[in-house]
Amino acid sequence: MSPPVPSDLGYVPPDGGWGWAVVFGASISVGFAYTFPKAFTIYFKELQAVYSISYSQIAWITSIMCATTYGGGPISSILVNRYGSRPVVIFGGLLCGIGMVSAAFCTSILQLYICVGFITGFGLALNLQPSVIIIGKYFLKRRPIANGLAMAGSPVMLCTLAPLNQFLFDNFGWRGSFLILGAILLHCCVAGALFRPIGAATTPVKPQVTGKGKDALKEEVTEDAMEMGSPTKVPMEDKVEEEGGKACCEKINQYLDFSLFKHRGFLIYLIGNVLMFLGFFAPIVFLAPYAKHIGIDEYSAAFLLSILAIVDMIARPTTGIIANSKWVRPQIQYFFSFSIAFNGTCHLLCPLASGYMGLVIYAIFFGLAFGMVCAMLFETLMDLVGAARFTSAVGLVTIAECCTILLGPPIGGTLIDTFGDYKYMFIKCGAVMVLAGTFLFIMNYYNYRMLAKEEKERKAKEENTKPVRTENEGRNSWNKETTRDGPELEPLSKEQEGLKEEVNGINEV
Amino acid sequence: MAAGAAGPCSLLALLLLGGLAAGVAGTSPEIKAHVTGVSGKLILSCNITAPYPAIKGHEWMHGDKILQTDTESSAFTSYTIEGKMEEHSGVYDCIYKTNPVIKAQVNISVPPQVTAYKKSEHGNEGDTGVLTCKNPSFPPVFSWLWYKSGQEPIINGSGRYIIKSSGNKTELRILKLNIEEDTGDYHCNATNSYGSGGATVNLRVRSRLAALWPFLGIVAEVLVLVTIIFIYEKRRKPDEVLDDDDGGSAPLKSNATNHKDKNVRQRNAN
Numbered sequence: 001m002s003p004p005v006p007s008d009l010g011y012v013p014p015d016g017g018w019g020w021a022v023v024f025g026a027s028i029s030v031g032f033a034y035t036f037p038k039a040f041t042i043y044f045k046e047l048q049a050v051y052s053i054s055y056s057q058i059a060w061i062t063s064i065m066c067a068t069t070y071g072g073g074p075i076s077s078i079l080v081n082r083y084g085s086r087p088v089v090i091f092g093g094l095l096c097g098i099g100m101v102s103a104a105f106c107t108s109i110l111q112l113y114i115c116v117g118f119i120t121g122f123g124l125a126l127n128l129q130p131s132v133i134i135i136g137k138y139f140l141k142r143r144p145i146a147n148g149l150a151m152a153g154s155p156v157m158l159c160t161l162a163p164l165n166q167f168l169f170d171n172f173g174w175r176g177s178f179l180i181l182g183a184i185l186l187h188c189c190v191a192g193a194l195f196r197p198i199g200a201a202t203t204p205v206k207p208q209v210t211g212k213g214k215d216a217l218k219e220e221v222t223e224d225a226m227e228m229g230s231p232t233k234v235p236m237e238d239k240v241e242e243e244g245g246k247a248c249c250e251k252i253n254q255y256l257d258f259s260l261f262k263h264r265g266f267l268i269y270l271i272g273n274v275l276m277f278l279g280f281f282a283p284i285v286f287l288a289p290y291a292k293h294i295g296i297d298e299y300s301a302a303f304l305l306s307i308l309a310i311v312d313m314i315a316r317p318t319t320g321i322i323a324n325s326k327w328v329r330p331q332i333q334y335f336f337s338f339s340i341a342f343n344g345t346c347h348l349l350c351p352l353a354s355g356y357m358g359l360v361i362y363a364i365f366f367g368l369a370f371g372m373v374c375a376m377l378f379e380t381l382m383d384l385v386g387a388a389r390f391t392s393a394v395g396l397v398t399i400a401e402c403c404t405i406l407l408g409p410p411i412g413g414t415l416i417d418t419f420g421d422y423k424y425m426f427i428k429c430g431a432v433m434v435l436a437g438t439f440l441f442i443m444n445y446y447n448y449r450m451l452a453k454e455e456k457e458r459k460a461k462e463e464n465t466k467p468v469r470t471e472n473e474g475r476n477s478w479n480k481e482t483t484r485d486g487p488e489l490e491p492l493s494k495e496q497e498g499l500k501e502e503v504n505g506i507n508e509v
Numbered sequence: 510m511a512a513g514a515a516g517p518c519s520l521l522a523l524l525l526l527g528g529l530a531a532g533v534a535g536t537s538p539e540i541k542a543h544v545t546g547v548s549g550k551l552i553l554s555c556n557i558t559a560p561y562p563a564i565k566g567h568e569w570m571h572g573d574k575i576l577q578t579d580t581e582s583s584a585f586t587s588y589t590i591e592g593k594m595e596e597h598s599g600v601y602d603c604i605y606k607t608n609p610v611i612k613a614q615v616n617i618s619v620p621p622q623v624t625a626y627k628k629s630e631h632g633n634e635g636d637t638g639v640l641t642c643k644n645p646s647f648p649p650v651f652s653w654l655w656y657k658s659g660q661e662p663i664i665n666g667s668g669r670y671i672i673k674s675s676g677n678k679t680e681l682r683i684l685k686l687n688i689e690e691d692t693g694d695y696h697c698n699a700t701n702s703y704g705s706g707g708a709t710v711n712l713r714v715r716s717r718l719a720a721l722w723p724f725l726g727i728v729a730e731v732l733v734l735v736t737i738i739f740i741y742e743k744r745r746k747p748d749e750v751l752d753d754d755d756g757g758s759a760p761l762k763s764n765a766t767n768h769k770d771k772n773v774r775q776r777n778a779n
Contacts, residue, residue, distance in 0.1 A: 101724075104720075170631070171631070172715065172719060172720040172723075173631060173632075173633045173636075173715060173720075175633065175720070176633075176715070176719060176720025177720070179720045179721070179724045180720055180723050180724050180727065182724070183723070183724045183725075183726075183727035183728050183731070184727060186727070186728060186731040187731060187734075189731060189735055190731055190734045190735055190738070193734070193735045193738040193739060194738060196742055
């Protein structure tokens with residue numbers, strides 16, 4: 001389908017086989033992480049009545065949950081860098097389960113904030129990041145498809161969780177539902193079990209644990225090597241101090257790669273996305289109220305959201321397939337900016353939609369655009385920074401996005417309340433997203449050119465350096481992958497340590 | 510379509526006098542208001558008797574909603590509603606656009622059309638159960654009654670019961686629900702000046718442990734799945750244990766189906 005891509009992981013990802021099981025597990029994890037806060041709103045009315053509180057106080061639960069899910073990103077990244085995806089996801093699933101089960105016994109709204117908001121939110125954070133990370137480890141050639149399929153878990157889960165929640169609530173009341181939801185969230189542990197660790201077996205590490213644990217430890221040590229993607233890093237050992245004389249920030253960089261902030265592509269992505277999220281979620285939140293506002297009945301308004309979810313569900317894997325094609329994949333950043341701008345245009349045109357049919361058409365296009373953006377959200381980041389540094393990148397990106405994600409709907413709500421008209425909210429969202437899309441388009445054009453230039457320079461310099469190269473170096477179809485991750489191309493082994501230092505020196509990232 | 514009407518004759522269900530106009534000098538005009546139900550339709554009519562000032566039009570209103578408006582100058586005006594009286598009870602105004610405005614009230618009054626918010630309510634053992642009945646029709650109810658099947662009426666404040674009633678809604682709260690005592694049918698009965706009506710609500714009390722069984726079932730299922738996945742994984746990779754034992758030398762034998770993985774290991778491990 002697409003020409004071979006050089007890997008910066010030190011091994012060739014399988015691009016299939018067990019990878020599809022991993023994609024399935026990732027879609028479950030991602031689905032829970034994104035849809036659980038939304039599906040939870042069914043309990044609001046009942047909780048409001050039980051605790052005699054206002055709607056805004058209840059809404060804090062989902063706000064805290066979302067904030068923790070996105071804000072826990074860096075912690076998640078650090079843990080994945082240290083322990084690998086599987087233990088983190090299993091632990092995250094356990095946390096979610098424990099959070100919801102304890103929520104079933106809560107007696108005050110504050111306890112609910114803690115149990116449902118923080119604990120479950122944090123558990124979901126520990127689910128979201130590692131799931132996305134491990135896709136980058138298992139796929140390279142077919143990574144966009146894998147990403148698209150994994151992200152498709154979100155609308156599927158939404159369509160099942162929402163009616164399921166209603167059913168549980170009708171039959172068991174809210175306490176019983178929380179108990180059962182806790183058990184359902186434990187399926188994240190199942191997803192985590194599927195995340196078989198993968199990585200090249202490199203330096204022979206002396207076994208430190210005998211018995212069954214040895215296998216797992218070996219896996220994790222080799223994973224350590226692959227996941228600590230800082231260019232200043234030296235071959236993996238579990239004892240970091242052996243390197244001796246490491247600067248403090250280099251040590252921190254091993255756990256969370258702050259040197260990413262000097263990475264041009266990363267910064268472009270960060271700014272563009274932070275801007276985009278200001279207008280991303282608000283239209284969904286206000287679509288049903290807007291429909292009711294212009295006179296559509298409640299069930300048809302809810303049906304609009306279902307249309308959105310169904311189109312979304314189809315759009316995500318399709319976008320993955322399109323993004324994987326050989327025409328689009330080299331220019332995937334342009335495709336991403338285009339989908340953001342398309343999304344924005346939909347919002348700008350929404351106020352022109354009149355009547356129910358107009359809104360249905362809007363919902364279809366919105367679902368399409370939404371799916372396109374979501375499917376490529378993490379794929380483009382992987383594309384920019386490479387799979388090895390993606391672990392830290394995703395953590396830093398999610399915590400930065402956290403603020404704008406949370407601000408988006410309330411700003412929209414304030415606009416609606418001030419002007420009494422929904423169209424300003426749509427215009428604001430549309431304008432922000434078109435701006436973000438254009439910004440990303442222009443900056444990525446600049447980035448591609450700089451990368452091409454750097455690639456040329458690097459090739460010229462490499463002619464003069466050591467002959468030890470793997471065959472991967474020769475294939476330079478995707479400049480982004482190779483330029484900044486030169487060191488990782490060579491499998492790490494003791495005798496090549498010295499060479500790596502030299503190569504490191506040449507390739508400034 | 511003779512639903513509710515006795516044959517083709519018009520049914521004079523209720524006839525009410527309209528209110529009189531405000532301040533016209535001399536004899537004030539009278540309005541005769543009428544409601545008739547004919548073959549599935551309700552016809553509200555107003556007829557103003559002489560003397561009356563110039564009529565520029567008519568308007569029919571229900572509360573603040575304008576139902577019908579026209580610019581005719583006839584003394585007679587009518588408004589037709591499809592449906593039954595029971596569904597459209599309330600206060601309607603016929604307004605003559607004169608100077609000053611003359612209006613009259615037409616009331617459609619029916620016995621209470623009581624419905625339950627939910628025919629079947631659930632409550633958790635030990636929690637508070639709330640049963641609600643409402644009466645959206647006109648005129649409002651002045652007396653509500655709750656009783657359990659085959660028992661005496663429930664008195665507000667007695668035992669674990671609290672009753673809150675208003676003209677169009679009533680709520681029965683049962684504190685500290687008990688599975689044996691409180692499960693069953695509850696009847697709410699409403700009376701107004703035109704008759705009475707009632708509805709039934711069924712209450713089911715869930716045991717505290719009702720959700721426990723599904724919970725344990727799902728947890729067991731998760732454990733089984735995780736175990737299966739781990740066992741499958743261990744059985745697929747016995748050669749990788751040997752691989753590590755040799756410290757990175759070529760694996761002895763690869764019997765895994767995913768050769769790509771094995772190839773990677775072979776190539777990178779020297």
